[in-house]
Amino acid sequence: MQKILTGNESAAWGAMCAMAQVVSAYPITPQTTIIEELANLVAKGMLKAEFIKVESEHSAMAGCIGAQAAGARTFTATSAQGLALMHEMLHWAALGRLPVVMANVNRAMAPGWSIWTDQNDSLAQRDTGWLQYYCESNQEVLDTVIQAYKVAEAVDLPVMLVLDAFFLSHTYEAVDIPGQERTLGYLPPYKPSIYLDVNEPHAFGGIVPQDVYMEFRYKMQLAMDQALEEADKADEEFNRMFGRGYGLIERYHSDDAETILVTAGTATSTARVVIDDLRARGRSVGLLKIRLFRPFPAQLVREALAGCRRVAVLDRNICVGMGGIFAQEIRSALYHQPPERRPHIHGYIVGLGGRDIIPEVIEQIADDAEKRTVDDGRMIWIGLKD
Amino acid sequence: MAMHYKDFLRIDHMPHMWCPGCGIGIIVKAMLRAIQTVEWPINDIAVISGIGCTSRAPGYLDMNTLHTTHGRALTFATGIKLMRPDKHVVVISGDGDAAAIGGNHLVHSCRRNIDITLIIVNNNIYGMTGGQCSPTTPLGAKAATSPWGNADPPFDISSLCKGAGATYVARGHVGSGVQLERLIRGGLNHKGFAVIEVLSNCHTQFGRRNKLSDPIELINNIVAKTVNVRQAAKMSREELAGKYPVGLLHQDEEREEYYEAYKKVIQLAEAALKR
Ligand SMILES: Cc1ncc(C[n+]2csc(CCOP(=O)(O)OP(=O)(O)O)c2C)c(N)n1
Ligand code: SF4
Numbered sequence: 042m043q044k045i046l047t048g049n050e051s052a053a054w055g056a057m058c059a060m061a062q063v064v065s066a067y068p069i070t071p072q073t074t075i076i077e078e079l080a081n082l083v084a085k086g087m088l089k090a091e092f093i094k095v096e097s098e099h100s101a102m103a104g105c106i107g108a109q110a111a112g113a114r115t116f117t118a119t120s121a122q123g124l125a126l127m128h129e130m131l132h133w134a135a136l137g138r139l140p141v142v143m144a145n146v147n148r149a150m151a152p153g154w155s156i157w158t159d160q161n162d163s164l165a166q167r168d169t170g171w172l173q174y175y176c177e178s179n180q181e182v183l184d185t186v187i188q189a190y191k192v193a194e195a196v197d198l199p200v201m202l203v204l205d206a207f208f209l210s211h212t213y214e215a216v217d218i219p220g221q222e223r224t225l226g227y228l229p230p231y232k233p234s235i236y237l238d239v240n241e242p243h244a245f246g247g248i249v250p251q252d253v254y255m256e257f258r259y260k261m262q263l264a265m266d267q268a269l270e271e272a273d274k275a276d277e278e279f280n281r282m283f284g285r286g287y288g289l290i291e292r293y294h295s296d297d298a299e300t301i302l303v304t305a306g307t308a309t310s311t312a313r314v315v316i317d318d319l320r321a322r323g324r325s326v327g328l329l330k331i332r333l334f335r336p337f338p339a340q341l342v343r344e345a346l347a348g349c350r351r352v353a354v355l356d357r358n359i360c361v362g363m364g365g366i367f368a369q370e371i372r373s374a375l376y377h378q379p380p381e382r383r384p385h386i387h388g389y390i391v392g393l394g395g396r397d398i399i400p401e402v403i404e405q406i407a408d409d410a411e412k413r414t415v416d417d418g419r420m421i422w423i424g425l426k427d
Numbered sequence: 428m429a430m431h432y433k434d435f436l437r438i439d440h441m442p443h444m445w446c447p448g449c450g451i452g453i454i455v456k457a458m459l460r461a462i463q464t465v466e467w468p469i470n471d472i473a474v475i476s477g478i479g480c481t482s483r484a485p486g487y488l489d490m491n492t493l494h495t496t497h498g499r500a501l502t503f504a505t506g507i508k509l510m511r512p513d514k515h516v517v518v519i520s521g522d523g524d525a526a527a528i529g530g531n532h533l534v535h536s537c538r539r540n541i542d543i544t545l546i547i548v549n550n551n552i553y554g555m556t557g558g559q560c561s562p563t564t565p566l567g568a569k570a571a572t573s574p575w576g577n578a579d580p581p582f583d584i585s586s587l588c589k590g591a592g593a594t595y596v597a598r599g600h601v602g603s604g605v606q607l608e609r610l611i612r613g614g615l616n617h618k619g620f621a622v623i624e625v626l627s628n629c630h631t632q633f634g635r636r637n638k639l640s641d642p643i644e645l646i647n648n649i650v651a652k653t654v655n656v657r658q659a660a661k662m663s664r665e666e667l668a669g670k671y672p673v674g675l676l677h678q679d680e681e682r683e684e685y686y687e688a689y690k691k692v693i694q695l696a697e698a699a700l701k702r
Contacts, residue, residue, distance in 0.1 A: 067528075069556060070555075070556060073557050076572070080571070084575070094573075097498065122496060122497060
């Protein structure tokens with residue numbers, strides 16, 4: 042079935058196809074319509090799920106954790122301040138090894154108050170032990186929700202998929218909806234390995250002494266390593282069944298390019314147009330899209346960037362005091378490469394607080410990178426007003 | 428006293444974002460009149476808010492203002508008041524901001540009896556985010572999160588605050604700006620935690636879903652549910668069902684204000700250290 046859906050509706054339809062059993066959520070702009078669409082789907086009888094009305098995002102995630110621990114497949118969604126408020130519970134879900142799936146609509150953090158997109162909200166949760174996918178289109182949002190459950194439940198870790206505020210959350214596209222029956226062939230019902238079972242009681246959340254805590258963390262790391270393989274498998278299997286695959290990264294005209302731009306989220310679509318245009322004018326440029334950010338697909342990134350001379354990373358985020366976060370990750374992934382496989386890496390800060398990343402801006406970045414002869418590791422701010 | 432609203436407003440921030448006919452405007456005007464009549468130097472007042480349609484008010488006020496995070500205005504305000512106990516702190520909050528996400532801070536501010544004046548705009552809904560249930564949405568009412576009618580019993584905010592220890596509790600409504608001004612002034616003059624709950628109309632998000640989308644009609648509907656406290660005192664429980672007593676509901680000038688009590692602890696500690 043095809044429908045014209047917004048990015049937010051696509052997230053809701055994804056959760057519907059995956060037959061989420063419990064939705065626990067709190068409204069925040071620009072996430073609200075995800076939950077409203079889920080309420081519609083439940084009201085129409087298309088999804089059988091319990092909806093928990095809560096008093097804050099902290100309680101929303103706690104509700105998911107409780108339901109998931111009781112053996113249910115859960116879903117929630119939030120944005121910016123809401124995600125920040127969830128922080129304690131994000132750790133809980135991950136360390137509790139509960140495969141909750143959540144959509145986060147990328148919105149800039151306050152103050153000054155903004156409802157527009159940037160990546161600082163989700164990237165600030167980088168170290169909580171959640172997997173993170175960055176989506177580029179509404180179809181990718183829907184498909185990623187379904188893939189997310191597959192991967193999450195295979196490794197017992199929670200997954201966050203991220204979509205840009207307004208550029209994706211509130212714009213319409215034709216979206217193919219696999220439906221529950223076909224999805225069931227890909228994603229079987231949730232069978233937790235351990236849960237609060239009346240027949241076989243378990244205790245969650247106990248105190249862990251110094252001599253075992255580290256081992257818990259180590260097991261999480263092993264699960265993250267495995268998640269990389271599972272994510273790849275989940276995408277391939279999805280492609281076989283539904284004819285759509287995205288990869289963990291995507292290389293666009295990058296194999297022979299001297300300059301490779303790196304993007305995540307909706308800036309990728311704009312960058313593709315710019316690459317086509319620059320290529321038509323004879324410029325040796327390509328694109329690398331990062332779809333999976335945690336676990337970081339370091340080896341794939343190394344291979345994608347090995348042959349080029351320079352990399353221009355577009356960071357719609359800023360780690361104040363250090364620079365763009367995607368640029369940092371790529372630098373550290375490439376550090377151990379021999380010099381001939383280690384291109385210059387230029388980090389660009391762009392599009393914060395929803396400032397539009399238009400083709401001219403991306404072209405300006407490509408021009409700037411091509412002119413640079415030294416790799417000084419400095420952050421470069423694009424489009425700053427005096 | 429002639430009222431010059433412009434002296435209190437950031438006119439360059441107009442037009443405001445509120446829907447035509449929204450009750451928040453009536454409430455802000457009543458608050459400004461009350462502030463003018465207590466005759467405090469304007470720079471001695473800080474107005475704090477959380478997030479929501481109501482909480483946008485400080486953005487339009489030409490005074491010391493702090494627009495904080497959803498539900499936490501009272502905690503920011505407590506910090507300000509303890510740093511500058513000689514100054515005046517006013518908080519303006521929606522029912523969701525104050526009683527849902529911020530409910531914890533509400534009851535603890537009441538318990539401490541800190542000298543802050545809190546105005547709660549109770550429009551029975553989350554206005555800003557598009558009409559989801561709040562803790563004051565009536566049973567059976569429709570909201571974006573209750574398309575089949577709300578099943579969660581609502582709070583009586585004024586009773587909650589009285590029970591939690593607030594020493595000035597009043598309820599007004601947008602049908603009477605004059606009464607509201609008087610109740611807010613009483614709260615400003617009170618030394619201790621003062622709560623003024625204001626029954627207000629959100630015709631856009633609450634009214635639209637509940638056959639009351641016309642602001643006047645919704646305001647009339649609110650007014651019809653109110654009964655003066657003095658009259659309420661003579662009414663039976665049955666007669667009062669579904670009614671909201673309005674006026675000054677509770678006042679206690681005896682209980683010690685939080686900073687006054689805190690000062691004594693400081694003095695004790697200082698004396699002990701000197702010994
Ligand atoms: C942590 C957090 N969660 C959610 C939101 C989204 N949000 C903004 S206003 C609001 C509710 C507003 O309702 P209310 O407090 O009753 O005020 P009103 O808009 O009705 O005046 C919500 C949920 C937010 N800003 N921050
Ligand atoms: S949505 Fe409701 S509370 Fe917000 S401005 Fe409009 S009428 Fe007022």
